[in-house]
Amino acid sequence: MTEKASVVVIGGGIVGTAIAYYLTIKGQRDVVVLEKNYLSSGSTGRCAGGIRQQWSEPSNVRLAMRSVRHFESFKKELGADIEYVQGGYLLLAFDEEEETLFRNNVEMQKKEGLEVSILSVDEVKKRFPYIVVDDVKSASFCPTDGHANPHLANFAYARAAKKNGAWIYTHTRALGIDVENGQITGVETDRGYIKTGVVVNAAGGFSRQVGLLAGVDIPTESYRHQIMVTEPLEHILDPMIISFSRNFYMRQTVSGNIMMGQGDEDEKPSFNHDPSWRFLTQMSKKMPGLFPFLEKVRVLRHWAGLYNMSPDAQPIIDKAEDVSDYYCAVGFSGHGFMLAPAVGEGLADWIIDGSPKEVDLSNLGLDRFTGEVKREKNVV
Amino acid sequence: MHSPDLLVIGAGPAGLSAAVEAASAGLDTVVVDEGVTAGGQLVKQTHKFFGNEGFFASVRGFEIARSLLEELVDFENVEIFQESSVIGVYEDGIPVLHLPSDTTRLFRPKRVVVATGASEKFLQFENNDLPGVYGAGAVQTLMNQFGIMPGKNVLMIGSGNIGLIVSYQLVQAGVNVKAIVEIADRIGGYEVHADKVKRLGIPVLLKHTVTRALGVESVEGAEICEVDEKFSPIPSTARELVVDTVCIAVGLNPSVELIAQAGGQIRYVAELGGYVPVRDEDMRATAEGFFVAGDVSGIEEATTAMIEGRIAGLSVVRDLKGSTDENKVSRLKKELVGFRNGPISARVREGLQKLGFDVSSGESRTGNLNNPQKYRGKLRPIIECFEAIPCNPCETSCPTGAIVVGGNINDVPVIDYDKCNGCGICMTKCPGLAIFMLQELPDEDSALIGIPYEFIPLPSKGDQVHLLGRQGEMLAEGTVQRVFRSPHKTNSVYVKTPLELADKVRSIRPVLQEDNAFVCRCEELTVSDIEAAIDEGYTDFEELRRKLRISMGPCGGRTCRLNALRILSRKTGKSIEELSFGVLRPPSIPSTLGSIARQKGAEDD
Ligand SMILES: Cc1cc2nc3c(=O)[nH]c(=O)nc-3n(C[C@H](O)[C@H](O)[C@H](O)COP(=O)(O)OP(=O)(O)OC[C@H]3O[C@@H](n4cnc5c(N)ncnc54)[C@H](O)[C@@H]3O)c2cc1C
Ligand SMILES: Cc1cc2nc3c(=O)[nH]c(=O)nc-3n(C[C@H](O)[C@H](O)[C@H](O)COP(=O)(O)OP(=O)(O)OC[C@H]3O[C@@H](n4cnc5c(N)ncnc54)[C@H](O)[C@@H]3O)c2cc1C
Ligand code: SF4
Ligand code: SF4
Numbered sequence: 001m002t003e004k005a006s007v008v009v010i011g012g013g014i015v016g017t018a019i020a021y022y023l024t025i026k027g028q029r030d031v032v033v034l035e036k037n038y039l040s041s042g043s044t045g046r047c048a049g050g051i052r053q054q055w056s057e058p059s060n061v062r063l064a065m066r067s068v069r070h071f072e073s074f075k076k077e078l079g080a081d082i083e084y085v086q087g088g089y090l091l092l093a094f095d096e097e098e099e100t101l102f103r104n105n106v107e108m109q110k111k112e113g114l115e116v117s118i119l120s121v122d123e124v125k126k127r128f129p130y131i132v133v134d135d136v137k138s139a140s141f142c143p144t145d146g147h148a149n150p151h152l153a154n155f156a157y158a159r160a161a162k163k164n165g166a167w168i169y170t171h172t173r174a175l176g177i178d179v180e181n182g183q184i185t186g187v188e189t190d191r192g193y194i195k196t197g198v199v200v201n202a203a204g205g206f207s208r209q210v211g212l213l214a215g216v217d218i219p220t221e222s223y224r225h226q227i228m229v230t231e232p233l234e235h236i237l238d239p240m241i242i243s244f245s246r247n248f249y250m251r252q253t254v255s256g257n258i259m260m261g262q263g264d265e266d267e268k269p270s271f272n273h274d275p276s277w278r279f280l281t282q283m284s285k286k287m288p289g290l291f292p293f294l295e296k297v298r299v300l301r302h303w304a305g306l307y308n309m310s311p312d313a314q315p316i317i318d319k320a321e322d323v324s325d326y327y328c329a330v331g332f333s334g335h336g337f338m339l340a341p342a343v344g345e346g347l348a349d350w351i352i353d354g355s356p357k358e359v360d361l362s363n364l365g366l367d368r369f370t371g372e373v374k375r376e377k378n379v380v
Numbered sequence: 381m382h383s384p385d386l387l388v389i390g391a392g393p394a395g396l397s398a399a400v401e402a403a404s405a406g407l408d409t410v411v412v413d414e415g416v417t418a419g420g421q422l423v424k425q426t427h428k429f430f431g432n433e434g435f436f437a438s439v440r441g442f443e444i445a446r447s448l449l450e451e452l453v454d455f456e457n458v459e460i461f462q463e464s465s466v467i468g469v470y471e472d473g474i475p476v477l478h479l480p481s482d483t484t485r486l487f488r489p490k491r492v493v494v495a496t497g498a499s500e501k502f503l504q505f506e507n508n509d510l511p512g513v514y515g516a517g518a519v520q521t522l523m524n525q526f527g528i529m530p531g532k533n534v535l536m537i538g539s540g541n542i543g544l545i546v547s548y549q550l551v552q553a554g555v556n557v558k559a560i561v562e563i564a565d566r567i568g569g570y571e572v573h574a575d576k577v578k579r580l581g582i583p584v585l586l587k588h589t590v591t592r593a594l595g596v597e598s599v600e601g602a603e604i605c606e607v608d609e610k611f612s613p614i615p616s617t618a619r620e621l622v623v624d625t626v627c628i629a630v631g632l633n634p635s636v637e638l639i640a641q642a643g644g645q646i647r648y649v650a651e652l653g654g655y656v657p658v659r660d661e662d663m664r665a666t667a668e669g670f671f672v673a674g675d676v677s678g679i680e681e682a683t684t685a686m687i688e689g690r691i692a693g694l695s696v697v698r699d700l701k702g703s704t705d706e707n708k709v710s711r712l713k714k715e716l717v718g719f720r721n722g723p724i725s726a727r728v729r730e731g732l733q734k735l736g737f738d739v740s741s742g743e744s745r746t747g748n749l750n751n752p753q754k755y756r757g758k759l760r761p762i763i764e765c766f767e768a769i770p771c772n773p774c775e776t777s778c779p780t781g782a783i784v785v786g787g788n789i790n791d792v793p794v795i796d797y798d799k800c801n802g803c804g805i806c807m808t809k810c811p812g813l814a815i816f817m818l819q820e821l822p823d824e825d826s827a828l829i830g831i832p833y834e835f836i837p838l839p840s841k842g843d844q845v846h847l848l849g850r851q852g853e854m855l856a857e858g859t860v861q862r863v864f865r866s867p868h869k870t871n872s873v874y875v876k877t878p879l880e881l882a883d884k885v886r887s888i889r890p891v892l893q894e895d896n897a898f899v900c901r902c903e904e905l906t907v908s909d910i911e912a913a914i915d916e917g918y919t920d921f922e923e924l925r926r927k928l929r930i931s932m933g934p935c936g937g938r939t940c941r942l943n944a945l946r947i948l949s950r951k952t953g954k955s956i957e958e959l960s961f962g963v964l965r966p967p968s969i970p971s972t973l974g975s976i977a978r979q980k981g982a983e984d985d
Contacts, residue, residue: 038920038922038923039920039923040923040926041922045922045926151923151926151927152927155918155923155926155927159917170920230973231970255929272471274470274471275468275470275965275966276470276471276472277468277470277472277473277475277486278472280475280967280976281976281977281979283973284973284974284976284977285977287973288973288974288977294973295972295973295974296972296973296974297972297973298970298971298972299967299970299971299972299973299976300932300967300970301932301965301966301967302468302965302966302967303965
C-alpha cells in the first residue's frame with residue numbers, strides 16, 4: 001500500500017470512483033480510493049440504475065442533464081459497455097395534485113432545455129398498452145432519460161482510474177482521519193497509514209460516520225430501501241416507469257428481468273440490509289393491478305440498500321468549513337447513481353482548481369439547512 | 381399468520397425425528413416440506429440401509445419414512461404441510477409457498493429446526509444443458525416416487541454410493557444402464573454396492589469421464605473419454621455411446637441457504653460436503669432460535685440424520701420448556717459418537733474436528749503400536765487399512781518385520797515405528813494402495829508425503845501438481861520432490877505439503893481441461909468466461925457475480941456458486957475457506973407475485 005497520496009477518496013461506490021476517475025483524467029497523481037468491502041458493495045451495487053432528468057428542483061435537473069451527457073459518451077470515453085439504454089422515464093400522475101406538480105415541473109424543465117412533455121391518458125395507453133390506465137390522469141415523459149447497469153458503471157470508473165494511475169484499495173477501511181490545526185495530515189486504515197492533505201467523503205450510507213472521523217458534522221441519516229427482481233422476460237418495457245403517489249418504480253434490465261422497488265414511510269434510520277417479507281407482500285399486491293402481466297412472473301431475488309438522506313433529500317456536495325480540504329459528496333437519497341458523473345467532474349475541478357467550474361453545485365452546501373428547508377418532491 | 385412453538389423445515393429423517401421429539405413434549409409443531417410425500421431422501425430409497433439396529437438397519441428407506449410418519453400422525457399438536465417450500469427467512473417471518481394452490485403462508489415460529497438436507501453437485505461438460513441430462517436425485521424421484529422412467533438407455537457419471545445405488549435401481553426398473561464412468565482409478569462407493577452393479581453386468585469404466593452430451597433437442601448420445609494421469613481427457617480415446625439420458629451423481633452439497641439467510645454462520649468444510657452451518661453439540665446454530673439437523677449440517681447418513689434430528693428436537697424442548705430428557709440427549713450423543721467411530725466416518729470426524737468438536741473416537745486410524753508423536757520428523761509409513769480384509773503383503777514385504785498383521789490374515793496391520801527404517805517398500809507393495817509415507821520437515825511448517833502412483837507417465841521432480849484429499853477433493857498445489865520407479869509397478873511420488881495438510885493429502889493431479897463447459901446454466905457461463913473475468917481483475921466472488929451475473933438465475937446459485945468459487949480458488953491460489961462465500965439472498969424458491977399476493981391466514985397489511 002502506498003504511504004502517501006495527494007487525495008484520499010473514502011468510498012468505492014459510483015460517486016467515489018467517478019471522482020477518482022475525473023481527478024486522474026484531469027492529471028491528478030497519487031489518488032487513492034479506499035473501499036472497506038468490494039467495489040459496488042454499497043448502495044451502488046444495490047440500486048436500480050435509473051437515470052432521470054425530471055426533477056422538481058432546477059439544480060437537480062441541471063446536474064442530471066449534465067450527467068446524461070456523460071452517460072451518452074461513456075462507452076466512447078471509457079471503453080466500457082454499461083448497458084446504458086435511453087428508453088425514457090414515464091412519471092404517472094394519479095390525482096390532480098400530481099398533475100399540477102408535473103405541469104409546473106415540465107415548464108421549469110423545458111426552461112432548463114430538457115426535452116420533456118405531458119402525455120394524456122390516451123397517449124399513455126397507446127404508447128404503453130401493458131399499463132392499466134383506469135386511475136391514471138396523465139403522465140410526464142422524457143425520452144432521453146433511461147437506465148444503466150450500476151455494477152458495470154462502478155467497475156468501469158474504477159478500472160479507468162486505476163489505468164490512469166490511481167490506487168484502488170478494496171477490503172481497506174478508513175478508521176481515522178488525522179487533523180492538525182484544521183489541516184488534514186493523514187488517514188489511518190486497517191491496512192496501514194496514508195499521509196495526505198485532502199480527503200473526500202464518498203462513503204454513501206456511512207457518510208455521517210466518515211464525517212465524524214475528521215470531526216465534520218454532516219446532517220445525513222441512512223434508511224433501508226428494498227428492491228426486487230423477477231425472472232427474465234421478453235423485452236416489454238422501454239421506459240422506466242415511476243409513480244410518487246403509488247410509491248413505486250420499475251424497469252426492465254437488458255437481460256430481461258423486471259426490477260422494481262418502493263419506499264416505506266415506516267422505515268426508521270438504520271443500517272439494516274435485510275430484506276423483509278412485508279416489502280415483497282406489498283409489492284406483489286400493488287404491482288399486478290397496474291401491470292397485469294406481472295401476476296404470473298416469478299420473483300428471483302430481493303434485497304435492500306441504504307438511501308443516505310439529507311434533510312431536504314438533496315445531495316450535500318461541499319468543502320468543510322473547519323477542516324480544510326475535507327470534501328464531501330453524500331446524501332444522494334435515491335439518485336446518486338445518475339448524478340455521479342457530473343458530481344465527479346465538478347468535485348475533481350474543485351479539488352484541482354479551487355472551483356467546480358461548469359458544474360453548478362451552488363445549492364448543495366452544508367450550510368443550507370439553517371433556514372427553511374425546501375425538499376425535492378420527485379422522490380420514491 | 382401462524383406462530384407455532386416449532387417450525388421444522390424439511391420432512392426427511394432429520395426433520396421428522398425432530399418433530400417427533402418436540403411433539404411428544406407437547407410443543408405446537410409445524411413441519412413444512414417441498415416433497416409430495418414426507419421422508420426426504422428416504423422415500424426415494426428402495427434399497428436396504430446399513431446401520432445400527434436401533435435405527436432401522438436393513439429396513440428399506442421408504443419404510444423408515446413411513447414408520448416415522450406413523451409416529452407423528454398420532455399427535456394433535458403437529459401439522460405437516462407437503463409440497464410447501466420455504467421461500468426465505470426474513471426478519472418479519474418465514475413465508476412458505478404451497479405449490480399446488482400457488483398461495484403463500486407466513487409463519488412466525490418461536491424456534492426453527494432447519495433440516496433441508498442436501499442438493500446435488502453439478503458437473504461441467506459440453507452440452508450439459510441439454511434435456512436428458514439429469515441429476516441422480518431427479519432420476520430417483522421420477523422413478524421411485526412417480527414411477528416414470530427417465531429414459532431407456534442411461535449413462536451414469538460417478539461411482540460413489542449414489543451413482544451405484546441409482547444404477548442398481550434403474551436396472552431394477554427395467555432401464556438399461558450402459559456404463560458407469562468414474563474419473564478416478566477406483567470406485568468411490570462401498571465395495572458391496574459396487575459388487576451389486578458389477579454382478580448385473582454394468583461396466584464401471586474407471587479413469588473415464590464424460591466430455592460432452594450429443595444431440596440437438598435432447599440427449600441422443602454421450603461422448604466419453606479415458607483420462608490421463610492428469611485427469612485430462614485423452615482425445616484419441618473418445619468414443620460415443622448411444623444413450624438418451626446422462627445421469628450425474630458426483631456428490632451432494634448441504635442446503636444451507638435458509639440457515640445462512642437466518643444469519644447463521646456457515647463455514648467451508650470439504651469433509652462435510654462443502655459449506656455447513658456452525659453449530660454446537662445440541663445442534664444449535666449461531667442464528668438466534670435456529671437449530672439444524674441431518675445432511676444440512678454435513679453429508680452423512682440417514683441414521684445420523686435421525687439422531688441429530690432427535691437431539692435438535694430435545695434441545696428445542698429444553699429452550700422452550702426449561703428442561704428436557706437429558707438422559708436421552710446424552711444417550712443420543714453417545715450413539716452418534718459410536719456411529720462415527722468406524723473407518724468409513726474418518727472423513728466426517730475430520731470435518732467435525734474442523735468445526736471444533738472433540739471427536740477423539742477411541743479408534744486409532746493407523747494401527748500404530750507406539751505413540752506417533754514420538755516419531756515426528758522420521759520418514760515413516762501411514763497405514764490406512766481399516767477394513768478387515770484377507771491381505772498381508774505389507775507384513776511379508778517389510779524387510780525389518782515392523783508390520784504385523786498377525787495370525788488371522790483378516791486382521792488389520794499394526795506397525796512398530798521403532799523397527800521401521802523408512803524404506804517405503806510396504807507402500808509400493810500394498811495392493812490396496814492404503815499405505816502412504818510421511819515425514820514432517822525441519823522447517824516446522826511443511827511435510828513430505830509419499831503417494832503410491834500407478835499412472836503413466838510419471839510426473840518428474842519439480843512438477844507442479846494439485847494435492848488431493850481422500851475423496852479426490854482439491855486441497856492445495858504442491859511440487860513433486862522425488863519420484864521412485866518401482867519394479868512392482870506401483871511407483872512412489874513424494875510431494876511437499878503444508879504441515880496441516882499432511883494428514884489429508886492422499887493423491888495428486890494436475891488441472892482438468894473444462895474450458896467450454898457450463899458452470900452456471902442459468903446464465904450460460906463457461907469456465908473460460910469465468911477465468912477471463914478473473915484475469916481482468918474481478919477476484920472477489922461478489923464482483924464476479926455482479927460482472928457475470930453468476931448465480932443470479934432461478935437456481936439462486938445452488939449449482940454454480942461452489943464451482944465458481946473453485947475456479948476462483950484455483951486462479952487466485954486462495955483456498956475456498958479464505959474466499960468470501962458471497963450472500964445468499966431470498967427468495968430461495970422463485971415465487972410468482974400472484975402467489976405472494978394470495979396469502980393464507982394473514983391479516984391484511
Ligand atoms: C434500492 C435502491 C434503489 C436505488 N435506485 C436508484 C436509481 O434508480 N437511480 C439512482 O441514481 N440512484 C438510485 N439509488 C441511490 C444510489 O444507489 C446511491 O445514491 C448511490 O449509489 C450512491 O453512491 P455512493 O458511491 O455515494 O455510495 P455507495 O455506493 O454506498 O458507496 C459508498 C462506499 O463507501 C464504503 N465505505 C463506507 N465507509 C467506509 C470506510 N470507513 N472506509 C472505506 N470505505 C467505506 C462503502 O462500503 C461503500 O461501498 C438507489 C438506492 C437504493 C438503495
Ligand atoms: C442414493 C442414496 C442412498 C443412500 N443410502 C443410505 C444408506 O444405505 N444408509 C443411510 O443411513 N443413509 C443413506 N443415504 C443417505 C440418507 O438418505 C441421507 O443422509 C438422509 O436422508 C438425510 O436426511 P435429512 O433429513 O437430513 O435430509 P433429506 O432426507 O434430504 O430431507 C430434506 C427434506 O427437506 C426438504 N426441503 C429442502 N429445502 C426445503 C425448503 N426450502 N422448504 C421445504 N422443504 C425443504 C426436502 O424436500 C427434503 O424432503 C442415502 C442417500 C442417497 C441419496
Ligand atoms: S517402510 Fe520399510 S521398514 Fe517401514 S514398514 Fe515399510 S517395509 Fe517395513
Ligand atoms: S497390504 Fe495393504 S491392504 Fe493388505 S493388509 Fe497391508 S495395508 Fe492392508
